[in-house]
Amino acid sequence: MKGVLSSVRRRYGGVATSLILVSCGLWALGLVVLPQLMMIDYSFRPSLPPAKQGGPEDIYTLANYAALYGNPLNLAIFLKTIWSSALVTATALVVCYPVAFFLARMAVGRTAGLLFIALVIPYWINEILRTFSWLLILARNGFVNTVLLDLGLTQEPIIFLGTTPAILVGMVYAYVLFMVFPIYNSLESLDPHQIEAARDLGAPWWRIHWRIAIPHAKPGIAVGCIMTFMLAAGTYAIPAILGGPKSRWFTEVIYSQFFEALNWNRGAAYAFILLIMCLGFIALMMRLFRVNLAEVTR
């Protein structure tokens, strides 16, 4: 450690070194570690009025976690959130892989450049707006219903909004590009000669993908899946816009603990459960695709 400090100092001088250390310390502790620890601490304490905080009743307890287990409705929402986020992730992967492959290995010159920009633009557009555009499409008097009624395919408008499928459609749309770019990045470094060699040796196109392209794209697939799952499980905007009382998302349960039930301790416990679930998914992906943290955040 001392050797490191002296090398930093030799490089940047005393003043800059202190600034660097202080900033990193404040960021790591003040913005990341301590807030997380405080949230975890909160989650293990009962919700008490200020007068009783720190008193004899303020003891560590698992009650806030038991509350989720004891509430079948919220537990069902939690399980649905995991399952649906996994479904969104899998759908996005299937939809995106061909696009990423085309962009990285088949498009050339101007086409590739234009295609890249065409993908970057919606990627930067606000999640709320991307979701809102689907609100207009799926609404009772929206585009889909207008077309269905005009074609005589349905007599009554179909109610899409407020259902879980509507939320999933919106999520796939909003997060699809978070899958494209990581896979594109990893496929870009694939040596085209490998594909040509396989083709010359008579491999059919699906085997080329299965044995060469997909294994090479593993880190990108892992990153794409992690990002998509985390965004889907952790979004508040999309279920709030496209969903309804019957299609609540776990983030909405957490939000209502904080700002409606005013039970921050239970809200913190639910938030921690969500975090653990996301970390579990990240660990699973990193194991499944045999990648490490440096590759994931590259």
Added chain:
Amino acid sequence: MSADRVFRLFMGAYVVMFLVYLFLPLLFMAGASVNDSRFPTLLPWNGFTLKWFGDLFNDPMLWQGLGKSLSVGAGVIALSVPLGLAAALLLTELRGKARGLLYGVLVSPILTPGVIIGISTLVFWRQMSVSGGMFLTVLAQSSFIASYCMLMFMARLQRFDRTLEEAALDLGASHLHVVRRIMLPYLMPTILSAVLIAFLQSFENYNTTLFVYGTDRTLPIYLASKVRIGLTPAVNALGVIFIALTIVAAVVYEWRRRAALAVKPGKRAERPEPRTADLRPAAEPA
């Protein structure tokens, strides 16, 4: 026709369909913003109007939201770009376990759902009797936006030629001199990119901000409340403006990135920035 050609055609058609899927909803939204109808819808078409844009400009809440968003964005830039740079400078010197630990802690916000970052910030600062508002919004957003800045700086520093710095120091230059004449010029393109990315991420952020905004409604918070309750085509008008600004920013950014690539022909393998990191808008976008 060979099998290869069929495959190419099929893939091309698929990508075209994908683009239609990406852009059609946005075009609907844009179309609805100029339709003379009380509800935001493209069909039935009641004629062209710009009155929703007029409504929008007369909405004081919108201008307030814009003001808050710009202030928060400025705060996030001022905090996260220096933090990201400091961490990148430190991490390039560290080795072994200490490096792994610090790196893990500092990139973890990218892999944490945005709502959790908002919640932990809110809970932590309540201990110090600070409640939600612009201050907490800046802190919460910076805690993960700084991670993106850090990744961008690390990528740039990896290719830094340290002999330049060594030579300057050996020839008697002061540290300040080295920073000003060597480091800063070398890092300047990345600093500008980091400023742009930090601002965009902040400007679009919703999920983290939701828990910490207090009463300081940023533009996405206001936009979401409009989308949920006050449905008039004025929301679409706002969306169209948002999108227009985004397109300008995206094109400028891509153009800059490509210009940086074009300067060094033959070095295609050396990408100027890690794309996974710097293209992502809001990891909780929004």
